[in-house]
Structures are given as structure tokens and as C-alpha cells.
Amino acid sequence: MTNIQRALEVENLRAGYDAFDVLQGMSLHVGVGERVGLFGPNGHGKTTLLNAVSKLIQPRAGSVRFMGESLEARSAQEIVAMGLVHVSQANRMFPDMEIMETLELAAYTPRARKDRKANLEHVLELFPRLAERRRQEAKTLSGGERQMLSIGVGLMCAPRMLMLDEPTLGLSPKLKDELAVAIGKISADGIPLLLIEQDIAFVLSLVDRMYLIDHGEITREVARGGDVDHDEIMDMYFGGHVSS
Numbered sequence: 001m002t003n004i005q006r007a008l009e010v011e012n013l014r015a016g017y018d019a020f021d022v023l024q025g026m027s028l029h030v031g032v033g034e035r036v037g038l039f040g041p042n043g044h045g046k047t048t049l050l051n052a053v054s055k056l057i058q059p060r061a062g063s064v065r066f067m068g069e070s071l072e073a074r075s076a077q078e079i080v081a082m083g084l085v086h087v088s089q090a091n092r093m094f095p096d097m098e099i100m101e102t103l104e105l106a107a108y109t110p111r112a113r114k115d116r117k118a119n120l121e122h123v124l125e126l127f128p129r130l131a132e133r134r135r136q137e138a139k140t141l142s143g144g145e146r147q148m149l150s151i152g153v154g155l156m157c158a159p160r161m162l163m164l165d166e167p168t169l170g171l172s173p174k175l176k177d178e179l180a181v182a183i184g185k186i187s188a189d190g191i192p193l194l195l196i197e198q199d200i201a202f203v204l205s206l207v208d209r210m211y212l213i214d215h216g217e218i219t220r221e222v223a224r225g226g227d228v229d230h231d232e233i234m235d236m237y238f239g240g241h242v243s244s
């Protein structure tokens, strides 16, 4: 039996839209049980990376392996069924569906169906706000509650790894804190994470390691507690530092 050390391994990935390559041959990895951040300016390829890994767009070159298995011939649905789950920014929920219906529907793969009851209990425990509003329709949820529901939907797919695309976008500091606690608990369960975030302090508080992305390439890797100067990074990316 092979001893898998890397949950996700991306090598020289190229992907983009129309004639334009956004990812210029990107390589990165996430270890089993590891939490990894992706940080970079708007429009430099973070979401494109997650889309190409989960096959929402077709990569043009390079390779992606999940738990040692190549994803080359796999469809987006098969990748979810394998347990690689991408929680996107788009919040595409069925607006008229209640929280409970939405969560139950998300457990559609054979693996997820098997553990539906336990996963549902876990999600409602992790996000008490969703439990309180279990009969509320998705369209009436606040932005923060919708983010929680998106992550809940991801967890109902029985993930062996989660990729989260800016889960704190537009949230108040209090909700950000709540979400940070929930994300911390998810990774404490041993689920590897790849987390896109614009808030550098937030991402560094949650991950073991962080990649910096610039123009579709990884430019630097920063270990947690490593030598990172927030102001320098904000200057590098945004041309002037932003205080939080």
C-alpha cells in the first residue's frame, strides 16, 4: 500500500479563459491534514486555480493528483464523489429551498449518502445559526448565514479535503470570528484545507503555510509564524498598506 503524504498535488498547471492563460504553470501541494492559504491581489488567478482543480474549467496543461490519484480523466462530479470539495464564492443556492432541504440535497454522492445523518448533525452543531433557522429559505439568509450554508453544503458532501474561496468576503468582524472558529474545528477533524483569503491576518491565523500568488504564478511561500511582514506584503500587492 502506498503511503499518501499529499492530499493535493498540482504541477505546472495552465488554465484560463478564451485565448488567455491565467495560470502560467502553477505548482503547489497540500499535505494530508495540512491547512494551506492562498493570498494574492484580485484577478491574479486564485479562483481560476480552484476552478481548474475541481474541473469547473478544463486545465490546458499540467497535472493534478488528489490522494495520489490523477484527476486528468475525472469529471467535476467524480471529483466531488472522490471527496475533493470546492466551496465557491458564488453562493449558488436554490433560493426557495429551506436550509434543511439544501443540506440534505447536498449529500448526493454514495459516500455522502451513507453518512448523511451524522454529517447533518455535525453541520448544525458547527453552525448553530443554521440550526436555529433550519426552516428558513436560502434567499432570506444574511450574507454570513449564506456563507455558513455554503460551507455546510460542502461538509454534507463528506469531504476528504475542502477548498474554500474567500469564505469571509463581506462579513463583519464578529461573523468572521465565528467562521474562523468553525473552520478551525473542521481542520481539527483532520480535513485538509486550501483557503483563499484577502485578509492576511485572518488567513495566517488559520493555516500552517501560505502561498503568495501574483499574475498566475506562486511567488513565495510563507510558513505560519514565519518571517512575514504584513506591511511589506500589502505594499507589494496593493501599492500601499491597508490597516485592519
Ligand SMILES: Nc1ncnc2c1ncn2[C@@H]1O[C@H](COP(=O)(O)OP(=O)(O)OP(=O)(O)O)[C@@H](O)[C@H]1O
Pocket: 017, 018, 022, 040, 041, 042, 043, 044, 045, 046, 047, 048, 049
Ligand atoms: N469566466 C471567465 N471568462 C473570462 N475571464 C475570466 C473568467 N473568470 C475569470 N476571468 C479572468 O481571469 C483572471 C483571474 O480571475 P480569478 O477569478 O481567478 O482571480 P482571483 O485571484 O480569484 O481574484 P479575486 O480575488 O478578485 O476573486 C481575471 O482577469 C478575470 O477577469
